[in-house]
Amino acid sequence: xxxxxxxxxxxxxxxxxxxxxxxxxxxxxxxxxxxxxxxxxxxxxxxxxxxxxxxxxxxxxxxxxxxxxxxxxxxxxxxxxxxxxxxxxxxxxxxxxxxxxxxxxxxxxxxxxxxxxxxxxxxxxxxxxxxxxxxxxxxxxxxxxxxxxxxxxxxxxxxxxxxxxxxxxxxxxxxxxxxxxxxxxxxxxxxxxxxxxxx
Amino acid sequence: xxxxxxxxxxxxxxxxxxxxxxxxxxxxxxxxxxxxxxxxxxxxxxxxxxxxxxxxxxxxxxxxxxxxx
Numbered sequence: 001x002x003x004x005x006x007x008x009x010x011x012x013x014x015x016x017x018x019x020x021x022x023x024x025x026x027x028x029x030x031x032x033x034x035x036x037x038x039x040x041x042x043x044x045x046x047x048x049x050x051x052x053x054x055x056x057x058x059x060x061x062x063x064x065x066x067x068x069x070x071x072x073x074x075x076x077x078x079x080x081x082x083x084x085x086x087x088x089x090x091x092x093x094x095x096x097x098x099x100x101x102x103x104x105x106x107x108x109x110x111x112x113x114x115x116x117x118x119x120x121x122x123x124x125x126x127x128x129x130x131x132x133x134x135x136x137x138x139x140x141x142x143x144x145x146x147x148x149x150x151x152x153x154x155x156x157x158x159x160x161x162x163x164x165x166x167x168x169x170x171x172x173x174x175x176x177x178x179x180x181x182x183x184x185x186x187x188x189x190x191x192x193x194x195x196x197x198x199x
Numbered sequence: 200x201x202x203x204x205x206x207x208x209x210x211x212x213x214x215x216x217x218x219x220x221x222x223x224x225x226x227x228x229x230x231x232x233x234x235x236x237x238x239x240x241x242x243x244x245x246x247x248x249x250x251x252x253x254x255x256x257x258x259x260x261x262x263x264x265x266x267x268x
Contacts, residue, residue, distance in 0.1 A: 025257040026257040026258070026260070026261050027255075027256040027257040027260045027261070028257075029261075029266075030260040030261045030264055030266045031204055031206070031260065033264075033266050034202070034204070034264070039266070040202070042265075043264055043265065043266075044202050047202045049202070050202045050203070050204075051202075051203045051204070052203070052204050052206065053203060053204070053206070053223075054206040055206065056206060061206070180223070183203055184203070184223045184226050184227060185226070185230070187202070187203045187227045187230075187232050188202070188227075188231070188232045188233070189202050189203070189227075189232055189233045189234075189235070190202075190203045190204070190223065190224050190227040190228075190232055190233070190234050190235070191202075191203070191204040191235045191237065191260075192204075192224050192234060192235065192236045192237065192238075192248070193204060193206045193236075193237040193238075193256050193260065194206050194237070194238065194256070
């Protein structure tokens, strides 16, 4: 049952809440910039493609991608005689180069069927909000049991089963492994960026 | 040439309990690919990397890639 919203609720929602408040940093933006064909050409002239595989579930890589597009296109709008940016000067409209292999904290998935929807509400339902008052106090995250009736937990719009956060738990298979294996098998350069944590 | 970035992991020899991402960098290197590690501090496996940049990645990545805002 720990893979449902009813348990580990405080940990999950505290993280979701903090992830919503977080902003992409210069590293996220730099990695998004590599998806701009002209930038990649300058930094890695022989590169045929660029891919970003993240184990983070905070969604910040995708947000950085969108912010970068907004920034570059609004720069253009501000100047009437600015040269129109070519496709090579902008990131692709969809961030298909990003693989979030451990899922997304802002997704809600069904515990039974394959439904997956983005949900940026925090909390995602009143009962969970009540159980998680004082989310800024991270020291208590997970320390209080949540005895929320199943009836009050969010259900799948598709099949009515209980939903769960769209992240990969320990013991579960990460997402897109076949695609990742193919990329790893053909990569000529790999930037390893991140933590020394044990996960 | 294919360039990849792997975010939020540790570069190890692949025998750690971290599966499967821990082995990706080693796999790329085994087939002749280059590995650049960006991390706050030293960690196991760093000596196998071709390049190692220690410091906050929001500083080091833009600096090394020449993408300073």
